[in-house]
Amino acid sequence: xxxxxxxxxxxxxxxxxxxxxxxxxxxxxxxxxxxxxxxxxxxxxxxxxxxxxxxxxxxxxxxxxxxxxxxxxxxxxxx
Numbered sequence: 001x002x003x004x005x006x007x008x009x010x011x012x013x014x015x016x017x018x019x020x021x022x023x024x025x026x027x028x029x030x031x032x033x034x035x036x037x038x039x040x041x042x043x044x045x046x047x048x049x050x051x052x053x054x055x056x057x058x059x060x061x062x063x064x065x066x067x068x069x070x071x072x073x074x075x076x077x078x079x
Contacts, residue, residue, distance in 0.1 A: 013040075 003013055023029065023042045032039040 001014055001017065003011060005011055018024065021029075021040070021042050028043045028045070030041040030043055032041070
């Protein structure tokens with residue numbers, strides 16, 4: 001597959017490649033140059049992952065606040 005470099009060295013990738021990598025406009029990718037080749041790796045959006053993937057832990061707001069307060073007491077009592 002071929003692509004063209006546009007103004008300001010912008011690389012336009014074919015729609016089929018973007019779909020295969022599951023990336024869309026605004027996505028963040030990691031670029032690596034290795035042995036004169038460009039490697040493009042999508043970096044998952046943590047918020048999107050949090051919303052779309054199954055949850056593995058359950059907690060209440062009260063439990064979260066209690067744990068947060070305990071950690072803060074530990075951190076600030078050492079100072």
